[in-house]
Amino acid sequence: MVSLVNPELIHWCIEKLTLNPQIIYLPTVDSTSDEAKRLIASGQHAELLILTDTQTHGRGRYNRTWHSPKGGLYFSLVLRPILNLDSIALHSLLCSCAVAKALQNMGIEGVGLKWPNDVLIAEYKVAGILSELISLGQDDYLIVLGIGINQNTPLNLLPEEIRFSATSVLEHLGSITSQEELLCNILTSIDFWLETTKSSGSFEMVLSDWKQRSATLGSRVRVDDGSRTYIGVAQDLLPDGSLLVHTDEGAITFCIGDLTHLHQD
Ligand code: BTN
Secondary structure: OOOOOOHHHHHHHHOOOOOOOEEEEEEEEOOHHHHHHHHHHOOOOOOEEEEEEEEOOOEOHHHOEOOOOEOEEEEEEEEOOOOOOOOHHHHHHHHHHHHHHHHHHOOOOOEEEEOOOEEEEOOEEEEEEEEEEEEEEOOEEEEEEEEEEOOOOOHHHOOHHHHOOEOOHHHHHOOOOOHHHHHHHHHHHHHHHHHHHHHHOOOHHHHHHHHHHEOOOOOEEEEEOOOOEEEEEEEEEOOOOOEEEEEOOEEEEEOOOEEEEEOOO
16 A cells, blocks of 8 residues: 655665664564663664654553554654753754654645644644653763654544544645655754754754744643643743743743644634
8 A cells, every 4th residue: 555664765865964873664663762762771872763664552642642553654763962951842842843844845735833742734633743851871861752644644544533633644635655755854854953953052943943833822722731721822932842821820831731722713
């Protein structure tokens, strides 16, 4: 049905970048991020790109399942954090911008970003990012950036309960697209943003790109911070990647949270 990822083409793409991960392709795995963590625990501390065609236990935020049928693009990138150790949220935003740009380059209109790290096409979720910080010792960390994209995924392969809020590139464009090309575009964009951020010494340009692509800023939102739910209007993305929301109870800053866009008719 679909052409599965050809790792040779990914090598060719990576040769041109500053990023230089070891590429590990597995036809199937429980979770590319769990595989990354196992490799790190076994002593592999260099950059890694773990890539698969299908996951049996794909994970999303809040321990939700990330349904990973064949046709989707699933990978985890292991990197040293740049600039400072507490910028994991900013690394996720950087990846969201890279995924959004790559989808836009495929000619998809209506790509938007939902805080903190969902990529939408016309309000339907097409991709998600799960970032995890792994401590190797004092002040020594690796970041595992797990990215899942519903690319050549027929929607009927996703469970019914998420079909109302999900989409895929296939569903949107009506044709199969190259996984190597999408992955290469994303890696090229991640590489660009990492280099820009390192050389400028700040994530400011990533934040500005995220704001321009945001579907969240200006929207009425519901945010669950784990202890309670707030409703308000998303006002701004702050320099540390947190979201400022104007609620009836005043301005509240969320570092983490589960956010829903509320639509007024
Ligand atoms: C989310 O939207 O909640 C994040 C989804 C992240 C899914 C990707 S797929 C590759 C990597 N492996 C996983 O188990 N999860 C991430």
